[in-house]
Amino acid sequence: MRSSKWLLPVRVLLTYQVLLLLLRQAKGEESHCTSVAGMVKLLDLEAQLIDNLEDYAVELEKKLQTVKRSITSLRLENDKARGSTEDYLSNPLNSFSLIRRMNRDLITWQLYLDDPVGLSQVERIQELREHMPTHTDVEEAVTALDRIQNTYGLKVPEIAHGLLNGKQYNVSLTVLDTYAMGQILFDQKNYMAAASWIYQTVVLMDAFSLAAPLEISKNEVRMVYAETLLKLNQLADALKVVNIALTDNPQDIKLLLKKSEIETMIRTGTNNAPPVKAQATVGPTAYQVGCRGQFPPSADSKLYCLYNRTTSPFLILAPLKMELVGLEPYMVLYHDVLSPKEITELQGMATPGLKRATVYQASSGRNEVVKTRTSKVAWFPDGYNPLTVRLNARISDMTGFNLYGSEMLQLMNYGLGGHYDQHYDFFNNTNSNMTAMSGDRIATVLFYLTDVEQGGATVFPNIRKAVFPQRGSVVMWYNLRDNGQIDTQTLHAACPVIVGSKWVCNKWIREREQIFSRPCLKKRM
Structure with a gap:
């Protein structure tokens, strides 16, 4: 039986963890997986935990x-006594x-064995617990990986073995x-996807042991796999899994009870599984095709590349490389706009203040965290420092627009499966x-x-165009x-x-x- 001195810290630790989790939820703590920059600190935290272990x-x-040292001396004395028991015990000193x-030594040993080891290490884990990922973080990471799989049409065995979109x-x-x-x-009731991952677990358990x-027990995994198949109404396959177990x-x-239950379901033709949405048999959506880089090249002969020298007087001296991407809507891509030094400075500015991105909700009239946008952002006023002033001047040069009344610069970093689902920027x-x-965007x-x-x-799924990130480039539409x-x-x-x-x-x-650069807009104003 464990010592009450050891059970007390465990109870305290569990209570502490529950209270901490509730506190973090109440504060709306930032997700760990929504920014790569935000996950860097997790590696440092893991290193501390390993050191603590x-x-x-x-x-x-x-x-x-x-x-071990005590066992050696104790066994030596005991062997000596048992080798000549009568002589040994006849001596009053022995x-x-x-x-x-x-009597006395036994009590001392009991106290020694009952004394818990590593209480300071347990306390250290309590201190670090506040910064550890929660179950919600794990759920978001699972959703992100599932999003990657669905968007790019990846297979579970390939993902499990590190083959991502054709690259090992x-x-x-x-x-x-x-x-x-x-x-x-x-x-999450995503039974089709769950079945693929649990089956992959069964396969891996045949090759690796923990x-x-x-x-974890292989039969435990098989039972979960069978339950998943039952949710998909695949009764015969579920029975086969149970029989293997x-x-x-x-x-x-x-297992015997589960086998009997499935056999009864098969015999009576009953199905206790909830209805599952039928899987779509159509091909990928336009959005998915674009993400996969499979949009056909544009056949518009009006598209071209040039050095932009006309949007502002400054560009006469320092023209920018401009690529016309589309006319409806008007969309251009500028190349080599930012220097490596400017990029490094921007990232350094943003990293300490990154917060979970939000989306404006017309129904509530405020910005809210939503699952359709997973990234972290930091905002900077136009006059924050010389770099932001320079960046806004460059935007004016590229667009010919007056930036007075426009929104602040927004810096974003995407994390695990980071995305922003289909949306419009206008209100x-x-x-x-x-x-x-200030009007609309x-x-x-x-x-x-x-x-x-x-x-x-x-x-841009409606016009079937995709722009892939290139360091230092800018797209404007x-x-x-x-x-x-x-x-x-x-x-x-x-x-x-x-x-x-x-x-x-x-x-x-x-x-x-x-109003002066786009006179037609006066109709609306």
Whole structure:
């Protein structure tokens, strides 16, 4: 039986963890997986935990060595006594020593063994617990990986073995990784995806074994797999899985009951599984095609590249490389706009203040965290420092727009499967406080601060165009037509990042101050 002195710290730790989790939820704590920059600190935290575990092992080793040394001397005396029991016990000194040892020393040993090892290490884990990922973080990570799989049409076995979108990486998922994917997808009622991941867990368990204390039972996994198949109404397959499990443990009462239950369901033709949405048999959506880089090349002969020398007087001296991407809506791509030094400075500015990105909700009239946008952002006023002043001047040079009344610069970093689902940048709400002062968002300017190894394109599904991140480039498009009306062709999305750290900086330009550069807009004002 464990000592009450050891149970108390455990109870305190569990209570502490529950209270901490509630506190974090109440504060709306930032998600760990929505930004690569935000996840860097997790590696440092993991290193501290490993060091702490090593310290714990040292403490255990010290106690173990003490016990081993004592065993040697104790066994030597006991062997001596048992070799000549009568002679040994007939000596009053030996008899006295034996009685004393069995009374006094036994109590001392009991206290020594009851004394818990590593309390300081347990306390250290309590201190670090506040910064550790929660179950919600794990759920978001599972959703992100599932998003990557669906968007790019990847297969579970390939993902598990590090083959991502045709490129092999020196990394693979463990049994615990794939099992967590399956369990959480099951809890989310995504049974089709859960079945694939749990089956992959069964396959991996045939090749790899887990050591204590992280080992899991193969029959436990098979039972979950069978339950998943039942949810999909695949009764015969579920029965087959249970029968395989019974070959390893024929007397397992849970397995026998589950077998009987499935056989009854098959015999009576009953189905207790909830209805599952039929899987679509059509091909990928336009959004998915764009993310995969499969849009056909544009056949528009009006598109061209040039050095822009005319938008502002400054460009006469320092023209910018401009590529015309589309005319409806008007969209251009500028190359080599940012220097490596400027990019590094922008990332350094943003990293300490990154917060979970939000989306304006017309129904509530405020910005809210939503699952359709997973990234972290930091905002900077136009006059924050010389770099932001210079950047805004460059935006004016590229667009010819007056930036007075426009929104601040927004720096973003995407994390695991980071994306922004299909959306418009305009508000289309003239009565809203968001447009009353400065009008709607006439244009969007999006800087790419980094290349992205795989994924992360900006896709316009309605016009079947995709812009892939190129470090230092800028894409700009109009959200409103010449008459000031919204342009629904500007529907766009940020595709999930597969591999890489995607950094962007954007500026939303408002329409009110463009009365002289865009005279047609006076109709609306």
